[in-house]
Amino acid sequence: MIKKIFAAASLAAAIVATPASADPDPKDWDAVVAAARGQSVYFNAWGGSPNINAYIEWAADELDTRYGIDLVHVKLDDTANAVASVVAEKAAGRDQGGTIDLIWINGENFAAMKKQSLLFSPGWAEELPNWRFVDFETQSTIRTDFTVPVEGLESPWGMAKLVFFHDEANTPADTVPQSADELLQWARENPGRFSYPQPPDFIGSSFVKQVLSEKVADRSVLLDPVDEASFDDDTAPVFEYLDELHPLMWRQGRAYPQNYPAMKQLLADNEVDIIFAFNPAEASSAIANGELPDTVRSFTFPGGTLANTHFVSIPYNSSAKEAALVTADFLISPEAQARKQDPSVWGDPTVLALDKLDAEDRARFDALDLGIATLAPDELGPALDEPHPSWMDRLEDEWRRRYGVAN
Numbered sequence: 001m002i003k004k005i006f007a008a009a010s011l012a013a014a015i016v017a018t019p020a021s022a023d024p025d026p027k028d029w030d031a032v033v034a035a036a037r038g039q040s041v042y043f044n045a046w047g048g049s050p051n052i053n054a055y056i057e058w059a060a061d062e063l064d065t066r067y068g069i070d071l072v073h074v075k076l077d078d079t080a081n082a083v084a085s086v087v088a089e090k091a092a093g094r095d096q097g098g099t100i101d102l103i104w105i106n107g108e109n110f111a112a113m114k115k116q117s118l119l120f121s122p123g124w125a126e127e128l129p130n131w132r133f134v135d136f137e138t139q140s141t142i143r144t145d146f147t148v149p150v151e152g153l154e155s156p157w158g159m160a161k162l163v164f165f166h167d168e169a170n171t172p173a174d175t176v177p178q179s180a181d182e183l184l185q186w187a188r189e190n191p192g193r194f195s196y197p198q199p200p201d202f203i204g205s206s207f208v209k210q211v212l213s214e215k216v217a218d219r220s221v222l223l224d225p226v227d228e229a230s231f232d233d234d235t236a237p238v239f240e241y242l243d244e245l246h247p248l249m250w251r252q253g254r255a256y257p258q259n260y261p262a263m264k265q266l267l268a269d270n271e272v273d274i275i276f277a278f279n280p281a282e283a284s285s286a287i288a289n290g291e292l293p294d295t296v297r298s299f300t301f302p303g304g305t306l307a308n309t310h311f312v313s314i315p316y317n318s319s320a321k322e323a324a325l326v327t328a329d330f331l332i333s334p335e336a337q338a339r340k341q342d343p344s345v346w347g348d349p350t351v352l353a354l355d356k357l358d359a360e361d362r363a364r365f366d367a368l369d370l371g372i373a374t375l376a377p378d379e380l381g382p383a384l385d386e387p388h389p390s391w392m393d394r395l396e397d398e399w400r401r402r403y404g405v406a407n
Helices: 002-008 010-014 029-036 050-067 079-091 108-115 129-133 180-189 202-215 219-223 228-248 260-268 282-288 321-331 334-341 359-366 389-403
Strands: 040-046 070-076 102-105 154-161 163-167 274-277 296-299 305-313
Touching: 029 321, 040 050, 040 079, 040 321, 050 070, 050 321, 050 334, 070 079, 079 102, 079 108, 102 108, 102 321, 108 305, 108 389, 129 321, 154 321, 163 282, 180 202, 180 228, 202 219, 202 228, 202 274, 202 305, 202 389, 228 389, 260 274, 282 296, 305 321, 321 334, 334 359
Parallel strands: 040 070, 040 102
Antiparallel strands: 102 305, 154 305, 163 274, 163 296
């Protein structure tokens, strides 16, 4: 989708963004905070989860009380729509006073914006006061987003890892699959009890990438841009796998859940037995919020599942850069990160290194009950690197070509 957006606005590539002379300097934080007061931040972020929306509302209240910032959540169903808006503004020469001030982003959308110089100046994220708490030493995905160097162009917000869920009342723990191949065998034995969202939904595309990561002959090719000369050979095992899986899925693969919340509802309604999400605490969070029964448990594949970091970024032409900087900094504060990791609030894993925190802030995390369905860190299994962003775009195109639009 991203490449089509840029093709439609190809003239934009010739326009060089010229930052305003008064662009804020995060090193002069007092001046940034002073200028941020009274500004409105239009935060473009996925709006499909009530608990995430509620967390953003809490953050908005805190930013208003502490800094006099009005945070407006612009709810998206696809981050690419926000990227398209910035592309259109750049094409129109609107290099200042843009309509988007902050975007929840990662992966192909970040790579696309970076390539087209649509982001606020490099390095700002690592100049934020709360950056000193970030676990960039041990979490490689904080400085590399889907193989693309971050270079301080986006600020980390949360960690993600692909984790599967099952209801022990229907699917005993000793029967859950341990790999993509075992999942296919499980589907043969339990037809109609598994599904995944239809790409280009992010969770659905992530499932396809997980299969690719397990089935590709040489995983190292995924770290580079797609090579069209070898694409068909590289992905043949994936589509052979999906060709067999689809007739075994919920509704024989003729329909797909729209997104993760819809897939979660299928598990709650006992229409499927295994689902997945990109959050190790998601099952516990759903149990805490009454969305899933307390017999749901998590599992991963011992050979590894995909892992990444999600971020917030500031468009180059934001009209409220100071307030966007303050917002990004608040979102990585120990208080905000601890609240976000609480399964009863969101359950999103922190980007902070707990050993960098003082006793009071460390206590916020130590006091969290991560829930009965959250795997301990040593139970999550290895982290598989995300493929280069071009793989998601190309896989989605090929998926649509082969399977069309079912819903």
